[in-house]
Structure formats: structure tokens, C-alpha cells
Amino acid sequence: MQPLTTEQIRAVIARGKLRDNLFKALGIFCLAFALLVIVALIADMAIKGSERFTLDFFMNFASRRATQAGILSAWVGSLLVMLVTALAAVPLGVAAGLYLEEYAKRNWLTHIIEVNISNLAAVPSIVYGLLALGIFVYQFGFGQSILSAGLTLALLILPIIIVSTREAIRAIPAMIREGSMAVGATRWQTCRYHIIPYAMPGILTGVIIGLARAIGETAPIITIGALTFIAFLPPAPFTGEPPAGLFDWVFAPFTVMPIQIFNWTSRPDPAFEVNAAAAGFVLMAMVLSMNAVAIYLRYKMRKNIKW
């Protein structure tokens, strides 16, 4: 083959660059399309619901008249359910992830468990709802309560927390573990002083992503029988007469944001669509601010952890 002339080399480069630019344009288009859809959705909800963005909307209970209906019981319900979800899912998920990474022997049993954790993450949320209806609501007798809903969503996000915990732990270099063991530490001391603190940014991120997923879940909550029309608040957490009264709130009936939205969209009166749009925007804002908190915490905690 003859060596290429300068002209030929330039032609080859030009062809390559053209493809470069074509791909770049395609990438930007795809990205813009995806972002635009989200922005359009949020903007649409904001515009449609704009007339409901008043303090009353946040402080009113559901009502038969659209203009007076508010989301007080829904956002309070969502927050309380999230509290139960976090309290149940975080210790369980972190402990399970820690065990699998730091303690479990690598054998066929742990392999089966690992595969099935990924499978759990793929189980449709309605199935969790059915399971919870049978176990929490009837078998354990928790009823259609904040506790049942919180535990159901905890099951749902458990795989997310386990997986993110394991990934965070795996990112810790082996030399840190060896350095700790070499001075005579036990496995638990190594976990307590090193593994858990250093994995914390990753774990927190997983927790918040899991909670952001849970706060938008509707199907399993409907399955266990959340109310759609509720005009009172559960007792404030941990304020009742101790000891039993402290937990009155977990047995209270409740509703959550997505159910309130679903309820409003299924009303014949078009005025309720405005409520639904406004509530949808609020829910969106809740999710996005949770993600923002996750990003901030990760950034802040990672600053001090380097090897």
C-alpha cells in the first residue's frame, strides 16, 4: 500500500470528524428530549395548579369543593409513612449489606441470596402490596395503618438500600480493612470504626433514592387500603402518653400524596384537576428536594474521606 498523501490524510480526518459531530448532535438531541419532557411535565403541573398554591392548600383537609380541598392529611401522611419506612428499612438494609460484604462466606448459599436480592428489586410493587395486605394488615393485625404502609414500602426499597450499601462498602480499599485488622481489631471493630463511617455517604445516597422511590408509590398503598378521603391528622409522633401512647400515630389511618392525586384525577368535576396538578407539583418538589439533599450530603461527607 502506498503511503497516504497529505490530502488523503486530511480527507480521512474530515470524515472521522464528521461522524464525531453527528454523534455529538444525536447525543445532545436525546438528552434535550428527555430533559424537555420532564421540564414540560413539571411546568405543566405548575401552570395548571398555580391558582392552588396558597397556604390554605397545604393546611386544608380534603373537601367536596375543589377550591377548599387541600393536601394537609396527604403530605403529613406521606412524611409519617416515610419515617416508618426509613426506620424499618435503613437498619435492616445496612445490616444485610454489611453482613453480605464483610461476614458472609462466599458459597452457593450467599450466591443464591445475592441473585435474589436483585430479583426482589424487580418485583412489581403491587405484589408487595398483596403480600403486605396478607401479612401486615391481617396476619399481624396492624390494620390499614401508617405502620402497615411504612413496612410495605420498607420491603419495597430494601433491595435498593442493600445494593447501595454493598457498593459503598466495596469501594473501600482492601488496604484500609487490612490496616485495621493488622493492629488486632475484630471484624466488628473494623466495621464500626471504618467500614460503616466510610460507606456512609454511599449508604445515605441509596437511602434517599429509595425513599424518593417510596414516596411516589401508589399501588401497594392502595392495596393495603389507605383511605382516599380523610379529614383528620394522626396524633403527632412520640407525643402520646408513654409508653404505649408514644406509638399511637403508627396505627392511625392515613392517606398519602399519590393517593390524594389519584383520587382527584378520578373525580368528574374538572375543578379537581387543578388540585391534582398542584399536588403533583408538590410531590415532584418533595422528590427533587430529597435528591438535592442526597447530593449535598454525599458531597459534604466525601470531602473528608480519601485514601
Next chain:
Amino acid sequence: MQIHDNPPLKAEARNLNFYYGEAKALKNINMPIYDKKVTALIGPSGCGKSTYLRSFNRMHDLYPGNRYEGEIRFFPDNTNLLAPEVDPIEVRMRVGMVFQKPNPFPKSIFENVAYGLRVRGENNKRVLDDKVENALRGAAIWEEVKDRLQEQAPNLSGGQQQRLCIARALATDPELLLFDEPTSALDPIATAAIEELVHELKKRVTILIVTHNMQQAARVSDYTAYMFLGEMLEFGKTDEIFIKPKDKRTEDYITGRMG
């Protein structure tokens, strides 16, 4: 090697074999470690010197599939460090280790050194302060860090980090200190500081050091062992090994014809 002018033993490998799963990494090693002396392990990459070193604090127990045969006797109590009934944690409490790459914890300088003491249940502030200072002085880094003990350790330079890791190991008064190529990640100035430190440390602790660097072995050690393909080919006083090696392969390696 005459028996009567040998110093007292700190440890002794007896018929030591080691397996990574099926692969035999150490072959029938017999070797004395003399008390308050520096013993260097040299040999080409993959010869098993790090594997051998990591047997002394049972580091291999952290990973599945590893197996020891034979004994490492530890004196004066004549414990077999490798015996299944001897807890590896007990072994690591008596045998300290400094790694190839400095591995300070992402915590404060103080907490890095205090860690070994905390693990032993020591939480008295005065005791911790004292021991941390002593360890940092012992590792020749006290003057550099005494005013910033609360700063994050990973912000130190590489050489300082390695001396901090030495301080971490010293804080718990180990009887034997293992160094796994402690200067391979450091520049010549930091290396010189570590070598000087090793020389200083042998007054209080027995040292076993793996090194790739012949000059380093010659400079810091009293005894040298030459390993090749999992076997201990030669062991003796450092002067003798470097001046008049008995084994042709040792000579080739030392003079740079191989390795």
C-alpha cells in the same frame, strides 16, 4: 553459622508451607528471627517474600482458601502463631505491620495512632495522649505533626503517612514489626528517613522487612534471607550474604544478573 554467638530467638519458622488454594506459595521454610535484630527478606517478584511476611500476623486468614502447614514458633512463650487454636487477633496484637503503600485511615492524625489502643479498650484521654505522643516520637514524626494532631491524616505527604503508619503500629508496643516494602511508594528522601527509623527501632522491637532494594537490605538489616520461587535459598548475616553468598542464584540476584 555458629550456634553460640547467635542472639536469642524471637521467632522461628519450622517446615513452613503455605497454599493459596491449590497453589503452593511457600515450600518448607526454616528460618530463625533473632530478637531485636533486623532481618531482611529479598528475592525476585513472586518469590513469596510478602506471602511469608504476612504469615507472621495471620493476614492470610482474612481471605478464604488459604492454608498453612508447619509452625512459626514465637518466643519467649513458644507459641505456634499458626496453630488453629491461636486466635489470629491475638497474633496481630503482638505482631505489628507496616504496608507497602501508606494506608492511614481517613481520620485525624491522633485517631490513626490511638486506634490500636482503642481497639484494646483504652479510652482514658491521658493515657491515649501519652501513648500517641510516644508512638509519634518513636516514628520520628512528632515534631512535624504535634501542632496539628486533629488534621486529617491523608493530607500528610507520602513519607509522613508511612511514618504515621509506623507510629500506629508502634503505639501498641508490638514484639515483632513486619515491614512489607515500606519505601516502594516513597521518594529517596522519605526512604532515607524510614531506613534511619528502622535502624533506630531495632533497639525496642524485632523487625522483619521485605524489600526489593538490595542497597536497602544491605543498609538496614543484620540478617538477610534470600527467597526464590517459594523457597528459602540462603539465610545468614547480611555482611556474609552480600560479600560471599554461598548459593550461585543468590549471587546472581545480588549482583544484578537476575531479578
